[in-house]
Amino acid sequence: MENHVVHNPESAGLQERIKTLIVSGEFEMGEKISEDQLAKRFATGKATIRHALAGLAAVGLIQVRPRIGTFIFSLDASEFDRLNELREILECAAVRIAMRSNHQMFLIDLRKNVDRAGALNFRDNYYQAYRILDREFHRLPFAHAKNKYLTDAYEAIEIKIWAMRSLLTFPDDHFEKSLDAHRTIVTLLESGRVEDACQRLQTHIQKSFSTIEKNLLGSN
Structure with missing residues (x-):
C-alpha cells in the first residue's frame, strides 16, 4: 500500500503564524516552548501543534532535544x-x-x-x-x-x-x-x-x- 502525505491546512497555517512570531522577535532564540503553551495560545489541539512543530523542525526553526524539550533555534x-x-x-x-x-x-x-x-x-x-x-x-x-x-x-x-x-x-x-x-x-x-x-x-x-x-x- 502506498503512503501518502496528508496535507493539513490548519497545521500549515499555524506554522506560518509561528514563523511570523519568530521573525518579529516574539520568541527569542533558544527559548523553550511547549505544546501546552502553544495549544493554549492558538486555541487548537496538541495534534495540530505537534504537526506544525514537526514541519518547523524540518527546516531548522525548531530544535527538539530528546528528554529536554523543544526550543526556538539558536546560532553561535x-x-x-x-x-x-x-x-x-x-x-x-x-x-x-x-x-x-x-x-x-x-x-x-x-x-x-x-x-x-x-x-x-x-x-x-x-x-x-x-x-x-x-x-x-x-x-x-x-x-x-x-x-x-x-x-x-x-x-x-x-x-x-x-x-x-x-x-x-x-x-x-x-x-x-x-x-x-x-x-x-x-x-x-x-x-x-x-x-x-x-x-x-x-x-x-x-x-x-x-x-x-x-x-x-x-x-x-
Whole structure:
C-alpha cells in the first residue's frame, strides 16, 4: 500500500503564524516552548501543534532535544558566519539568473524599492518600515529568478536572518549604510556590471551584523 502525505491546512497555517512570531522577535532564540503553551495560545489541539512543530523542525526553526524539550533555534557566531556564506551564494545566484531572464522588470522593482526606502521619514516609524523594504530588496532577486529550488533554499535560512535582526537595536548609521549599499548594487546592475554588483552584495551581507552584535545574539 502506498503512503501518502496528508496535507493539513490548519497545521500549515499555524506554522506560518509561528514563523511570523519568530521573525518579529516574539520568541527569542533558544527559548523553550511547549505544546501546552502553544495549544493554549492558538486555541487548537496538541495534534495540530505537534504537526506544525514537526514541519518547523524540518527546516531548522525548531530544535527538539530528546528528554529536554523543544526550543526556538539558536546560532553561535561561527554558525552565523556559515549561514551568511550560504546566503551570499544564494543571493548572488538569484541576481545572476534574474539579470539573464528578466532584467528589465527586475531592475524596475529594485529601483522602486530603493526610492521608497530613500523617501522614508525618520519620524514615521522609520526602522520598521525600512526593515520591511530591506527584506523585500533581498527577496526580489528570487522573485524574478523564478527558480523554485533556489527560492526554497533561501527561505530555509532567510527567516533565521530576520529573526535575529528583530532581536537587536541598530544605530541610525546602520540603516543609512544599508540603503547606500542597496543603491550602489542597483546602479551597478543598471550599468550591466553584474559581477561587480554581486561583489558589493557579498560585502553588504558580510557587514550586516558586527562582531559585537553576533556575540550578543550568541549570548541569548
